[in-house]
Amino acid sequence: VSGFDVNAERRSIIGDLRRLREVLVESLAEVLAAGEDRQLAEELAQQIARTIALEASVTPAVQPRT
Amino acid sequence: MTAIGSRRDTRARAERAAKLRGCGYAWQAIADAEGFRSRQAAQIAVERHYAREQPAAGLSRRSLCEGLMLVKQTLFEGLADAKKSGVAASVIEHSREIRSVTDQLAKLDGLHAPQKVDVNVRHTTSELIDQYRDALLASLEDGVIDAEVVEDEPKGAIER
Numbered sequence: 001v002s003g004f005d006v007n008a009e010r011r012s013i014i015g016d017l018r019r020l021r022e023v024l025v026e027s028l029a030e031v032l033a034a035g036e037d038r039q040l041a042e043e044l045a046q047q048i049a050r051t052i053a054l055e056a057s058v059t060p061a062v063q064p065r066t
Numbered sequence: 067m068t069a070i071g072s073r074r075d076t077r078a079r080a081e082r083a084a085k086l087r088g089c090g091y092a093w094q095a096i097a098d099a100e101g102f103r104s105r106q107a108a109q110i111a112v113e114r115h116y117a118r119e120q121p122a123a124g125l126s127r128r129s130l131c132e133g134l135m136l137v138k139q140t141l142f143e144g145l146a147d148a149k150k151s152g153v154a155a156s157v158i159e160h161s162r163e164i165r166s167v168t169d170q171l172a173k174l175d176g177l178h179a180p181q182k183v184d185v186n187v188r189h190t191t192s193e194l195i196d197q198y199r200d201a202l203l204a205s206l207e208d209g210v211i212d213a214e215v216v217e218d219e220p221k222g223a224i225e226r
Contacts, residue, residue: 006175006176006177009171009175009177010175010177013168013171013172013175013177016138016142016164016168017165017168019142020145020161020164020165020168023145023146023149023157023161024157024161026149027149027154027157030152030154031154040154040155040158043158044154044157044158047158047161047162047165050165051161051165054165054168054169054172057172057178057179058172058177058178058179059179060179061179
C-alpha cells in the first residue's frame with residue numbers, strides 16, 4: 001500500500017515542466033536561426049515565460065535565514 | 067466459470083480498469099473490455115485499486131488525476147512529434163495544453179505555493195493624526211479655524 005507522496009508529485013510535475021521548457025527553448029532557437037515569423041518567436045517566448053511561471057508556482061520557496 | 071487469476075493479474079486488471087474510468091468509460095464498457103462479471107464488479111475493483119494506491123485521496127479526485135496523466139502523456143507524444151517535424155505552431159499548441167493540464171494536476175494535488183501577503187504598516191496613529199492636522203491647517207487661509215467652542219456639560223447634569 002503506497003500513500004500519496006506530495007513531494008513525488010511535485011518532482012514529477014516540475015520535471016515535466018522542465019522538459020516542456022527545454023523543447024520550447026530549442027524551438028525558439030530554431031525559429032530564430034531560420035529567421036522565421038517574428039510573431040511565432042514571440043509566441044514561443046511567451047510560452048516559455050508562462051511555463052517558468054507555473055514551475056515557480058509549484059516550487060516551494062526557500063525560506064530566508066533570519 | 068470465470069477464471070481467477072493471480073493477485074498480480076487481478077491488480078493489473080483493476081489498474082487498467084481505473085485508467086479506462088479515468089478516460090471516461092462507462093462501468094459496463096469497462097466490464098466488457100476487462101472481462102468483469104458485471105459493471106458493479108468493475109466498479110468495486112476500481113474502488114479497491116484506488117484504496118490500495120491512495121487511501122487518503124477521494125475517488126473522483128484520483129480518477130481525474132488518472133485522466134489528466136493520460137492526457138498529458140498523449141500531449142507530450144504530440145509535442146515530440148511536433149518538435150521532430152519542426153512545426154513551431156504545433157509546438158506552441160501542445161505547450162499550451164500541456165501547461166493547462168499540468169496546472170490542473172498541480173491544483174488537484176495542492177502543489178501551488180500559497181500567496182503571501184506582506185502587510186507593512188508604516189505609520190503610527192499619532193503620525194497619521196499629525197499629518198491630517200497639517201493637511202487641515204494647510205487648507206485653511208491664515209491657518210485659523212473659524213469655529214465655536216462648546217463646553218462639555220458637567221457629569222450628572224441630565225436634562226429633565
